[in-house]
Amino acid sequence: MGRLGPPVSALGTGDPSTADPLDPLAARDLAERLRTELAGWQGTPDLDLGAVLGQANVGLLHRDLRGRVISVNDRFCDLVGRTAEQLFGLHMSAFIHPDDLDRSQTRFQGHLARAEPFCTEARYVRPDGTFRLCEIHIAFVGAPGKVDSLVAVALDITAQRMAEQKLRESEEHYRNTVELAAQINWTADPTGRIIEVGPRWQQVTGLTLAETLGNGWVHALKERDVRPTLTAWKVALKTGTPIDIEYRVRMTSGGYRWFRSRAAPRFDDHGQILRWYGTLEDIDDRKQAEHALRESEERFRLAAHAAGLGIWDLDATRDHREWSDEFKDMLGLPRDTAATVETALSLVVPEDRHKLQALVEAVKAGDSAQRFEVLLRIRRADTGAERWMQTSGWRIEAPGKRLERVLVTVRDVTEERTAEHRIRWAANHDSLTELPNRGYFTEQLEAAIARAAAQDARLTLVLLDVDHLKETNDTIGHDAGDRLLQAFAQRLSEGLDGACVGRLGGDEFAAFLEVRYEAEAVERVSEALHSSRRSVLYEGIRLDCHATAGAATFPLDGKTAAELLKAADIALYHGKSRDRGRLSCFRSEMRNDMQRRSSMLAVARAVLRDDALLPFYQPKVALADERIVGFEALLRWRDATHGIQGPAALSAAFDDLELASLIAERMLDRICGDLRDWLDKGLDVGRVAVNLSPAEFRRADLFDRFMDRLRSAGIPPSMLELEVTETVFLGRSAEAVAGQLCAFHREGVRIALDDFGTGYASLTHLQAFPVDVIKIDRSFVADLSESSGNGAIVDAVIGLASRLGMEVVAEGIETRDQAAYLAAHGCVYGQGYLFGKAVSSSDVENMLRTRRSRQG
Structure with missing residues (x-):
């Protein structure tokens, strides 16, 4: 097949800068002619299409159906951004926009079968990502079914489509501006006849454009507004000055609404009016508000008088001020006093004067909002008394945002302020001690x-x-406890004068000192603690006033309030457990102690939750024949990993009232269950000793809870022995402890004093409390040599117990020599590894049977 036209180089440059551009219609017409000629052309050698298309500034591509380029001009290469060599064999999908590809291929295949030329629009995508929108004319060379090549003529219509889009957007913008604007635009000729009006006019009034043009618009006005409106319009037409007038317009929905009409003329170079341009604005809501304001003004004044409000009225138009008689009375001024800003400013306290001055200046400048409020203090002109005044003002504006009036009400809120101050004080302070409460103290600390x-x-x-x-509250009463707290708060505040002191709740107080050196703070707090120790007299009873303190320093011990409170709390806990009545300063190792305690408490809670507590029983024997006469119940707990564990990992829980009580109740339930089982089996286990921690004696219902369990299980009280340490005899609760022990003793429960000689109890406690048994601590039994002195102590304890009619039990016996010594010196009973370790309840029966068979 012959080539279409001359070689590529002969098709012209296609350079838009050198070619004569065709307008879209001419270019499209040329492409149509080419398409027609190409559709009927069968390869005639003398058809010089290249020469024609090179001058047309359109793209031309001639290639066979396998994609080989036969001819292409520079303009087509420019449209697709590729050279002739790059186009060779390149499928159309490489340069047709993906969104246009399916449609273009579908049309191409449909027309190819019929060898029928067609026209389409598609975007050519260049390698750099840019694209050109083109009108593409395709002609096929050959008959239907025998097409061997095609000719594409591409006309760039990108700029044309963009111009069309901008025109549509501009028209839409203009339509929305006109139709959706709140105001109605209109124009008139130099004689005042309306020649254009916005479409909203017909929506508002129902008058068509034909009915409105000229002077027809007047028919929409309320009858009484026609004459003044036309008069003002004639003056404006005659003088050429802008017009600003208000009138009522009949609405399509019925009734009338107020509108504001404004217009200004446009002049030619000779000063003649060419046209009037105006707007119509709905102001009915504003007019109604103004009317309501005028009607309610008198009612407002009457209400203000009844409510005790003072009124400051400024007529900005006439620069006239008026004060109501109530306002003058508030200021302590005579009724004939002139209303001036200077007089008002002179009565405002100097610290608040700037507030009123700024408000006056803002009103003058028109900068203030339509509603404003300010709270300030004045000194009455007659008495000089300071009063709080709440002022509320309103700006009323005339058309054009011009200030017309300012109305201010003034109310004396001194009593309210005083009440608010009391409420705020109550919210931030502890009512008993009048110190800052936890929330307010924490704010001050931060x-x-x-x-x-x-x-x-x-x-x-x-x-x-x-x-x-707590002991004071429980034994004497909460009134006594409150008096103690009040006295301590007063003494602490006096001792730490200048520091912020607060009550955090209950018996807990706090203070912080902003001093340069920590030693200074420690000295001041220590002195305050010492000075607060004077007893407090309450209804003839002297109450001890002691306190323990913990201190932490910023930034060494914490950089936030929470961190500092935590560190001080750790120091306080350390002091309460080891150094009561003194100040303990935080040290890092204290945190480890607290963590260990927390860990122990967590373990104790887990043990209670998992019901893992169980008693083990260590035998107590008669030293003469090693016959078992009883057992001591010892706490053990079952660990899923390490098996049976001792009480050391739970020791902190015995100081916690709640956990100690729960552990004691669980242990007592287990012990009662074991005793009931042994009784049912006919076993004689003697007395079983149960240990009670000091924390349990802080429960007023200890006796009742204990005895209820014995009765419920049917256990004789004589089978139980309570072991207590000397620490329960010390402190303010000793009297209450004595009462509880006496109650147990009367029921037949024996009382044993454990670890005797290691505590701080005096010998008088042996007579003051119902003690039946003294247990010699293992530390004295471990070394009974003459050189140690322990033998003398043991001898003294045995002799003392014998004189007082008490039994003696020696603990920790591990050797025959120790047992022999104790028996020889009059100790009747003992326990220790020599006679048996603590065993589970199931092993007690075996132990008893084995011992009896051996002794029998």
Whole structure:
């Protein structure tokens, strides 16, 4: 087949800068002619299409159906951004936009079968990502079914489509601006006849454009507004000055609404009016509000008088001020006093004067909002008394945002302010001690930490607990406890004068000192603790006023309020457990002790939750023949990993009232169950000793809870022996402890004093409390040599117990020599590894049977 036209180089440059551009219609017409000629052309050699298309500034591509380029001009290469060599064999999908590809291929295949030329639009995508929108004319060379090549003529219509899009957007913008605008635009000729009006006019009034043009618009006005409106319009037409007038317009929905009409003329170079341009604005809501304001003004004045409000009225149009008589009375001024800003300013306290001055200046400048409020203090002109005044004002504006009037009401809120102050004080302070409460104290602490951080300074926080407050409440009464707290709060505040002191709740107080050196803070707190120890007299009873304190320093021990409170709390706990009545300063190792305690408490809770507590029983024997006469119930717990564990991992729980009580109740339930089982089997286990921690004696219902369980299980009280340590005899609760022990003793429960000689109890406690058994601590039994002195102590304890009619039990016996010594010196009973370790309840029966068979 012959080539279509001359070689590529002869088709012209196709350079848009050198070719004569065709307008879209001419280019499309040329492409149509080419398409027609190409559709009927069968390869005639003398058809010089290249020469024609090279001048047309359109793209031309001639290639066979396998994609080989026969001819292409530079303009087509420019449209697709590729050279002739790059186009060779390149499928149309490489340069047709993906969104246009399916449609283009479908049309191509449909027309190819019929060898029928067609026209389409598609985007040519260049390798750099840009694209050109083209009108493409395709002609096929050959008959239907025998097409061997095609000719594509591409006309760039990108700029044309963009121009059309902008025109549509501009028209839409204009339509929305006109149709959706709140105002109605209109124009008139130099004589005042309406020649254009916005479409909203017909929506509002129902008058068509034909009915409105000229002077037809007047028919929409309320009858009484026609004459003044036309008069003003004639003056404006005659003088050429802008017009601004208000009138009522009949609405399509019925009734009338107020509108504001404004217009200004446009002049030619000779000063003649060419056209009037105006707007019509619906102001009915504003007019109604103004009318309502005028109607209610008198009612407002009457209501203000009844409510005791003072009124300051400014007529900005006439620059006239008026004060109501009530307002003058508030200020302590005579009724004939002139209303001036200077007079008002002279009565405002200097610290608040700037508030009123700023308000006056803002009103003058038109900068204030339509509603404004300000609270300030004045001194009455007659008495000089300071009063709080709440002022509320309204700006009323005329058309054009011009200030017309300012109305201010003034109310004396001194009593309200005083009440609010009392409420705020109550919300931030403890009612009993009148010190800052926890929330307010924490706020003050956080502010002080921020100041210290900014100044690179130090701050010391102290937490304090009043010792034995619960015992005072329980034994004497809460009124006595309250009196103790009040006295301590007063003494602490006086001792730490200048520091912030607060009550965090219960018996817990706090203070922080903003001092340069920690030693200074420690000294001041220690002195305050010492000075607060004077007893407090309450209804003839002297109450001890002791407290324990823990301190932490910013930033060494914490950089936030929470961190500092935690550190001080750790120090306080350390002091309560080891150094009551003194100040303990935080040290890092204290945190480890607290963590160990927390871990123990967590383990104790887990043991209770898993019901893993169980008693083990160590035999107590008669030293003369090693006959078992009883057992001591010892706490054990079952660990899923390590098996049976001792009480050491739970020791902190015995100081916790709640956990100690729960553990004791669980142990007592187990012991009662075991005793009931042994009784049912006919076993004589003697007495079983049960240990009670000091924390359990803080429960007033200890006796009742204990005895209820014995009765429920049918256990004789004589089978139980309570072991207590000397610490329960000490402190303010000793009298209550004595009462509880006496109650147990009367029921037949024996009382044993454990670890005798290691505590701080005096010998008088042996007579003051119902003690039946003294247990010699294992530390004295371990070394009974003459050189140790323990033998003398043991001899003395045995002799003392014999004189007082008490039994003696020696603990920790591990050798025959120890047993022989004790028996020889009059000790009747003993227990220790020599006679048997603590065993489970199931092993007690075997132990008893084995011992009896051996002894029988």
